[in-house]
Amino acid sequence: MSSNSEPNPKIIDLIAKKEAGSKPFVSIEFFPPRSDAGVKNLYARMQRMKESINPLFSDVTWGAGGSTADLTLEIAEHLKETGHVANMHMTCTNMEKDGDPKLAVHSALKTAQKYGIRNIVALRGDPAAGQDEWKAADGGFTCALDLVKYMRENFGDEFGISVAGYPEGHPNAISEIEDPSTMSESEKARSSTCDGKTFTCKDEDYKKEMDYLKQKIDAGADFIITQMFFDTKVFGTFVDDCRKWGINVPIVPGLMCINAYPGFCKMTKFCKTRVPAELQAKMDSIQDDAEAIKAFGVEYGIQMCRELMEIGVDVLHFYTLNLEKVTFGILKGLGYDVKGVVDESDASTMVAKGSAWARVGDKVKTIYGSGTVQDVRSDGTAQVMIESWSLAEGQTPTAFLQKEHYSKVF
Numbered sequence: 001m002s003s004n005s006e007p008n009p010k011i012i013d014l015i016a017k018k019e020a021g022s023k024p025f026v027s028i029e030f031f032p033p034r035s036d037a038g039v040k041n042l043y044a045r046m047q048r049m050k051e052s053i054n055p056l057f058s059d060v061t062w063g064a065g066g067s068t069a070d071l072t073l074e075i076a077e078h079l080k081e082t083g084h085v086a087n088m089h090m091t092c093t094n095m096e097k098d099g100d101p102k103l104a105v106h107s108a109l110k111t112a113q114k115y116g117i118r119n120i121v122a123l124r125g126d127p128a129a130g131q132d133e134w135k136a137a138d139g140g141f142t143c144a145l146d147l148v149k150y151m152r153e154n155f156g157d158e159f160g161i162s163v164a165g166y167p168e169g170h171p172n173a174i175s176e177i178e179d180p181s182t183m184s185e186s187e188k189a190r191s192s193t194c195d196g197k198t199f200t201c202k203d204e205d206y207k208k209e210m211d212y213l214k215q216k217i218d219a220g221a222d223f224i225i226t227q228m229f230f231d232t233k234v235f236g237t238f239v240d241d242c243r244k245w246g247i248n249v250p251i252v253p254g255l256m257c258i259n260a261y262p263g264f265c266k267m268t269k270f271c272k273t274r275v276p277a278e279l280q281a282k283m284d285s286i287q288d289d290a291e292a293i294k295a296f297g298v299e300y301g302i303q304m305c306r307e308l309m310e311i312g313v314d315v316l317h318f319y320t321l322n323l324e325k326v327t328f329g330i331l332k333g334l335g336y337d338v339k340g341v342v343d344e345s346d347a348s349t350m351v352a353k354g355s356a357w358a359r360v361g362d363k364v365k366t367i368y369g370s371g372t373v374q375d376v377r378s379d380g381t382a383q384v385m386i387e388s389w390s391l392a393e394g395q396t397p398t399a400f401l402q403k404e405h406y407s408k409v410f
């Protein structure tokens with residue numbers, strides 16, 4: 001491992017070096033894996049991806065509810081030590097140290113500073129496990145804006161700061177529309193459908209979103225990384241709107257790599273993402289063919305990136321899901337110099353730390369054969385319908401299994 005004792009440069013200074021007419025820079029995102037084997041494999045992948053695509057910067061996420069704080073810091077340090085410019089995510093959810101949430105944030109930032117990590121994605125975070133609504137800890141931050149302000153007040157220019165932007169509106173600002181014919185043209189353009197229902201961020205809510213985003217930038221954020229999207233027109237409109245709102249910082253498009261059908265469906269439903277009808281139809285038609293999904297992920301990614309390059313972006317930011325095949329494929333297709341050979345033999349170890357052990361509907365392998373999860377308790381115990389057994393009169397047995405006794409089938 002090469003040692004890098006110098007603090008990382010700030011990403012905003014690196015973006016500023018982009019020459020007119022040159023291809024966009026590339027950046028990538030990883031999440032902290034659940035198991036030690038996953039972390040070991042991730043470190044090997046980070047090394048390979050540094051050598052093969054040399055990203056401008058590399059993000060590591062902060063697990064839902066702050067569940068990975070120490071591991072995120074460790075991975076960010078490792079990124080930096082292996083020559084990446086680390087962009088460490090940090091959320092305000094469940095941040096408490098000696099009962100004081102600000103102390104916990106301060107101490108995590110001090111640790112980052114000690115490691116020479118100079119770039120932070122300042123986020124509010126999603127609700128902690130088991131909660132529907134996000135609640136601030138007593139005396140803690142209420143939103144990402146508070147975190148940005150705190151960092152600038154207490155650490156000055158020590159850190160480069162990026163914040164999240166939502167081209168379709170934050171999921172909390174997206175509502176169901178009873179009568180789609182009442183939507184304005186702009187509401188229609190960013191609308192999505194799920195289970196036969198129509199959703200959109202209404203114009204008045206979108207304006208509030210933009211006002212708030214402007215506050216995050218005015219408080220000292222250097223640039224924006226967007227939520228995933230699959231319709232580049234929505235991104236283009238968002239960029240135009242940001243400029244109208246006086247938000248003039250770089251806007252980095254977040255590109256979710258299409259790696260697998262179940263993950264695509266789960267994420268787009270959770271984020272209420274707009275999925276163009278032809279994209280959904282294609283995904284549905286090849287859902288049982290894992291290799292075809294990846295090949296299509298590459299094809300669709302290339303098309304999206306070409307459209308983004310026409311709009312004009314400084315950076316293409318890939319949510320890699322800790323894998324490499326789709327990112328490499330897209331970059332190759334766009335004519336980037338990609339070295340090395342794809343190796344995803346470790347894919348089953350790339351399960352996020354802090355994510356549910358399994359979710360209702362997941363297919364699992366158990367000591368009694370294969371089955372489907374019916375319920376999961378907070379300690380990871382799952383109720384599984386064992387489909388490989390059938391009892392008299394066509395009944396199917398149900399087993400209650402501790403988390404060590406079942407594993408997800410990917």
Ligand SMILES: Cc1cc2nc3c(=O)[nH]c(=O)nc-3n(C[C@H](O)[C@H](O)[C@H](O)COP(=O)(O)OP(=O)(O)OC[C@H]3O[C@@H](n4cnc5c(N)ncnc54)[C@H](O)[C@@H]3O)c2cc1C
Pocket residue numbers: 060061062063064065066089090091121122123124125126127142143144145163164165170172173208209212213225226227228254
């Ligand atoms: C690029 C990116 C990276 C992410 N990384 C992570 C991660 O590592 N870990 C993780 O747990 N989650 C991550 N998330 C998810 C994110 O934590 C959630 O989307 C969360 O619900 C909101 O975080 P935020 O920083 O956007 O919140 P905020 O910027 O605080 O905004 C959340 C919502 O509240 C509204 N709002 C908040 N305060 C105000 C106010 N004062 N006035 C008006 N409106 C307000 C905003 O308009 C918005 O709708 C990421 C999201 C993105 C887009």
